[in-house]
Amino acid sequence: MSGLSDAAVSRLRAAAAWPELGTDRYEILEEIGRGGMGAVYRAVDAELDREVAIKVPHDAHSPGLDRRLRTEARVLAKLEHPGIVPIHDVGRLSDGRLFYVMKHVRGRTLRDHLGELTSLNERLRVFERICEPVAFAHAHGCIHRDLKPENVMVGSFGEVMVMDWGVARVSGADQNTTATDAPPPRDGTQPGTVVGTVGFMPPEQARGSSASIDERADVYSLGAILYLLLTGEVPVPGSDPAAAIRRRSDLPRPLRSIGARALAASPDDRYRSVAALADDVSRFRAGQAVDAHVETLVERTVRFTRTYRAAILLVLAYIVMRGLVAVLAG
Numbered sequence: 001m002s003g004l005s006d007a008a009v010s011r012l013r014a015a016a017a018w019p020e021l022g023t024d025r026y027e028i029l030e031e032i033g034r035g036g037m038g039a040v041y042r043a044v045d046a047e048l049d050r051e052v053a054i055k056v057p058h059d060a061h062s063p064g065l066d067r068r069l070r071t072e073a074r075v076l077a078k079l080e081h082p083g084i085v086p087i088h089d090v091g092r093l094s095d096g097r098l099f100y101v102m103k104h105v106r107g108r109t110l111r112d113h114l115g116e117l118t119s120l121n122e123r124l125r126v127f128e129r130i131c132e133p134v135a136f137a138h139a140h141g142c143i144h145r146d147l148k149p150e151n152v153m154v155g156s157f158g159e160v161m162v163m164d165w166g167v168a169r170v171s172g173a174d175q176n177t178t179a180t181d182a183p184p185p186r187d188g189t190q191p192g193t194v195v196g197t198v199g200f201m202p203p204e205q206a207r208g209s210s211a212s213i214d215e216r217a218d219v220y221s222l223g224a225i226l227y228l229l230l231t232g233e234v235p236v237p238g239s240d241p242a243a244a245i246r247r248r249s250d251l252p253r254p255l256r257s258i259g260a261r262a263l264a265a266s267p268d269d270r271y272r273s274v275a276a277l278a279d280d281v282s283r284f285r286a287g288q289a290v291d292a293h294v295e296t297l298v299e300r301t302v303r304f305t306r307t308y309r310a311a312i313l314l315v316l317a318y319i320v321m322r323g324l325v326a327v328l329a330g
Helices: 006-016 063-078 110-116 120-139 215-231 241-246 253-262 274-285 297-307 309-329
Strands: 026-034 038-045 050-057 087-092 098-103 152-154 160-162
Touching (some): 050 063, 110 215, 120 160, 120 215, 120 274, 215 241, 215 253
Antiparallel strands (some): 050 098
């Protein structure tokens, strides 16, 4: 009798580790992702005959993980936006772990998709699409706190979705989800705990200053994503990424100023909102002046010439034609 191949053994081991959902509605097919908090499985919803994704925490005896997963599920349930994955169901495994069911997002992470974005305009358009759901979340009192390329999915038709809201902070009235919620912090972490990803989290978040975190923390993380889109590199931890992007002579000066403002070390020096950051990028793409950059006369002239090049050429052609007519008539 022939033995099983290593690949077959690996598949069997993975299947044996699959969680027991305690229901016949969902059939797990494969594991499609794994992070520090839990694993995500591709499954089939037999009731509605569709593929879904199911997220399950690693540890069955961790109240912190359970609270964070519950927070993420409730955040997703509140944030109905095309750029935020919708949640379909929630339940508990036989061992007591919470799980939730969400849309199965098909695509690649932003980091894996970078090679497909060959032009500067394409990269900036994707960046604007990342900003849209984050700005929507901020309008509903939710700060993501872990924005990075791995948490952005790009679909085959260009759709962009911001994923993994497990360490999101919900503020204001949105914190009072139910009377049985554990007391603050509502993000599932303790005061002084550092959450986020090195290279993409702002200095105040890296220090564990949770009380000072507001939407400008996400502005910084988006600035780091913009840095990656523009340079192909991740900001070096401990460096000054704002100064680094200002030195990039291969980038237009207005774009360097946008990146530098988003990546400012002090929250007070950054854009006040994600919407303001996205608006400046949109103005740059449209050939307009941006708020982050004070133009010189030469820059203003060059920008005006590029923006209205067709009209300027028509006027010049008209002037030349009139001149020739005048010469011939004379």
